[in-house]
Amino acid sequence: MTWTMAQRQRLALENQILQNEGFTQFGVFHHPADDTYSAGGTATTSVGRNYHVFCMIPPSYPTQRPSLYITDPNPLLNFNGVAISRLGVSHAMHTLEPNTLGWVQICHWRADRWHAGIVLQKVFLKAMLWLEAYEQHLATGRDLADFVRTMQEAA
Amino acid sequence: MSDQRSMIRDAMQAIAQRKPGKSKLVYDKTKRTIVAVSEGVPTPQALNITADDADMFGVVTLSSGWLRDKWSSLTKAGSLPVGFSSWDDGDALTQLELCIQGSGTHAAATLVLGQQQGQASEGIVISIVPTDKPTHRSDVFVSPDNIAYRGELIEPAGPAANPRDVVFADIEPQLDLRRAGILETTVLKDRTVLCIGLGTGGALVAVELAKSGVGHFILVDRDRLSVGNVVRHPGGISQVGRTKVNVTRNLILEKNPGAQVEVHVMDVGFENRDVLAGLVQASDLVICGTDNRQSKLLINELCVSADKPAVYGGAFRRAYGGQILRVRPKQSPCQQCFVSSLPDEASDVEVSSQDDADAIAYSDRPVAVEPGLSLDVLPIATQLAKLAMLELLADKSSTLNVLKRDFDAPWYLWLNRPEPGTQYADMPPLSESRDEMTINRWYGIYFERDEQCPVCGDFLSGLAAAYGLDSTQLPALPEKE
Numbered sequence: 311m312t313w314t315m316a317q318r319q320r321l322a323l324e325n326q327i328l329q330n331e332g333f334t335q336f337g338v339f340h341h342p343a344d345d346t347y348s349a350g351g352t353a354t355t356s357v358g359r360n361y362h363v364f365c366m367i368p369p370s371y372p373t374q375r376p377s378l379y380i381t382d383p384n385p386l387l388n389f390n391g392v393a394i395s396r397l398g399v400s401h402a403m404h405t406l407e408p409n410t411l412g413w414v415q416i417c418h419w420r421a422d423r424w425h426a427g428i429v430l431q432k433v434f435l436k437a438m439l440w441l442e443a444y445e446q447h448l449a450t451g452r453d454l455a456d457f458v459r460t461m462q463e464a465a
Numbered sequence: 466m467s468d469q470r471s472m473i474r475d476a477m478q479a480i481a482q483r484k485p486g487k488s489k490l491v492y493d494k495t496k497r498t499i500v501a502v503s504e505g506v507p508t509p510q511a512l513n514i515t516a517d518d519a520d521m522f523g524v525v526t527l528s529s530g531w532l533r534d535k536w537s538s539l540t541k542a543g544s545l546p547v548g549f550s551s552w553d554d555g556d557a558l559t560q561l562e563l564c565i566q567g568s569g570t571h572a573a574a575t576l577v578l579g580q581q582q583g584q585a586s587e588g589i590v591i592s593i594v595p596t597d598k599p600t601h602r603s604d605v606f607v608s609p610d611n612i613a614y615r616g617e618l619i620e621p622a623g624p625a626a627n628p629r630d631v632v633f634a635d636i637e638p639q640l641d642l643r644r645a646g647i648l649e650t651t652v653l654k655d656r657t658v659l660c661i662g663l664g665t666g667g668a669l670v671a672v673e674l675a676k677s678g679v680g681h682f683i684l685v686d687r688d689r690l691s692v693g694n695v696v697r698h699p700g701g702i703s704q705v706g707r708t709k710v711n712v713t714r715n716l717i718l719e720k721n722p723g724a725q726v727e728v729h730v731m732d733v734g735f736e737n738r739d740v741l742a743g744l745v746q747a748s749d750l751v752i753c754g755t756d757n758r759q760s761k762l763l764i765n766e767l768c769v770s771a772d773k774p775a776v777y778g779g780a781f782r783r784a785y786g787g788q789i790l791r792v793r794p795k796q797s798p799c800q801q802c803f804v805s806s807l808p809d810e811a812s813d814v815e816v817s818s819q820d821d822a823d824a825i826a827y828s829d830r831p832v833a834v835e836p837g838l839s840l841d842v843l844p845i846a847t848q849l850a851k852l853a854m855l856e857l858l859a860d861k862s863s864t865l866n867v868l869k870r871d872f873d874a875p876w877y878l879w880l881n882r883p884e885p886g887t888q889y890a891d892m893p894p895l896s897e898s899r900d901e902m903t904i905n906r907w908y909g910i911y912f913e914r915d916e917q918c919p920v921c922g923d924f925l926s927g928l929a930a931a932y933g934l935d936s937t938q939l940p941a942l943p944e945k946e
């Protein structure tokens with residue numbers, strides 16, 4: 311994989327936006343060993359719990375949508391104590407295909423709604439919203455979709 | 466008697482070709498039979514016979530190109546075997562070399578130079594004999610040494626049993642002639658069109674472009690033709706199970722046998738990005754008929770970076786209407802500009818297959834497959850083909866040039882019906898409207914290119930400015946193992 315200059319510049323800019331706009335718990339990272347990029351960090355919800363979110367920057371970013379996972383805790387359990395990753399693609403939980411390690415994939419933008427104009431700052435903001443909805447789900451047992459109904463539509 | 470018979474034959478060919486002949490056919494009311502009379506001879510007691518009344522003889526069609534290639538072998542050996550596809554119980558015999566798709570029934574024949582000598586051999590014999598008929602006729606073949614010949618059929622059962630004309634098909638000149646009046650150029654022959662997505666719309670567009678004389682096609686689609694596709698797709702029941710690229714390839718060759726058609730059975734996804742980029746680079750125009758956003762945005766990015774014009778077309782759900790976006794990179798809005806400025810319009814797509822449905826569904830919330838009628842997809846395909854033609858002709862002079870004034874908007878909208886639940890539900894009836902939108906009209910719509918588009922504009926400076934950053938002075942990214 312060779313990254314174009316425009317891609318590298320964009321990722322540097324995206325990181326600076328995260329740092330300047332109060333998303334310092336997140337960052338964009340370069341992995342020199344194999345010249346790949348990732349983004350992620352530890353999000354803290356309003357009830358004080360920590361979740362680690364992570365995404366590999368895909369080679370056709372930003373045209374290609376990045377997949378965002380919750381890597382810790384793992385497994386991530388639902389209200390009934392079932393691993394959410396076992397639910398697969400779920401509208402009720404606003405999740406997409408989990409990865410092979412069992413990480414839950416958050417539905418930030420569906421692939422059919424994603425476009426290159428969306429920045430990582432907004433992706434992480436969606437992740438924070440998802441985690442707040444997840445906390446509500448744990449507290450009430452209601453579907454996550456009840457709390458983030460408009461997530462896929464919002465631009 | 467035989468003179469009357471050849472006059473009848475001449476008259477019938479003249480009628481069939483809609484050309485004036487030396488003689489015409491009439492029904493002689495007193496004799497109660499059909500006769501041929503010389504043009505200009507008054508026939509008060511007769512009924513004129515028109516093309517619609519005339520029934521053709523059976524026809525044997527030979528390939529002029531093949532015969533020119535084989536001419537030296539024929540003159541050396543005196544005869545050559547030739548194979549035919551036999552159609553409609555032998556009513557039409559078409560040389561296999563002309564057939565893109567054969568009838569399944571073959572007929573063997575022998576081509577003999579000069580009159581058949583001695584005993585007639587087994588099967589059909591076609592004698593190629595010199596003629597003094599004018600060379601523009603379809604029953605005359607001009608050999609490489611510039612002598613005019615006609616074909617004479619000798620069948621084992623005798624000449625009267627199954628009268629047939631021998632005609633010569635010289636494909637390229639005959640097809641070019643029909644197109645010449647309107648296009649006044651053969652520039653399309655050298656143009657390469659990359660057709661991505663060969664569903665109903667994509668396949669229809671490809672075939673229309675083949676008819677217009679486009680000479681090079683690259684076809685990309687991953688699907689096979691299913692029985693359910695047949696009610697919409699130009700491919701038919703006989704083709705079920707074949708890949709859509711191969712079905713479309715044959716349809717193209719049926720209309721333009723000289724076309725070069727390259728096929729790729731491939732998903733239009735990021736995993737095939739490099740291959741797709743190569744195909745875009747090799748083409749003059751890209752036609753994208755896929756109906757999911759990711760593939761359109763991927764193709765858009767590749768086309769903008771390769772500076773290739775592209776036309777995107779699609780139907781809305783259940784084909785209540787459709788839209789076309791034409792992108793001239795950096796001159797008109799691109800697909801990304803479209804998605805950013807008109808997100809709702811950009812995402813209203815027809816869900817015509819289970820794969821499409823799955824792509825936009827959660828597994829616990831299925832999306833119904835709701836394809837539209839072929840009739841409702843056709844107007845979108847024809848308009849798309851016309852826009853594609855204008856791009857391909859570019860600065861070449863043609864009768865179509867006058868359309869450039871009409872088709873200068875980037876976005877085209879068409880409505881087949883006032884679909885309930887859409888903003889078009891309350892449109893006035895077609896017969897009553899003067900100024901408001903109605904069904905069955907094309908609307909060319911202007912919108913601005915986004916100067917800060919992430920694909921075709923300078924997104925980074927715009928973004929940096931929006932956040933008060935200097936994009937040229939950014940610190941290096943933190944590194945991780």
Ligand SMILES: [Zn+2]
Nearest residue numbers: 799802918921
């Ligand atoms: Zn653009």
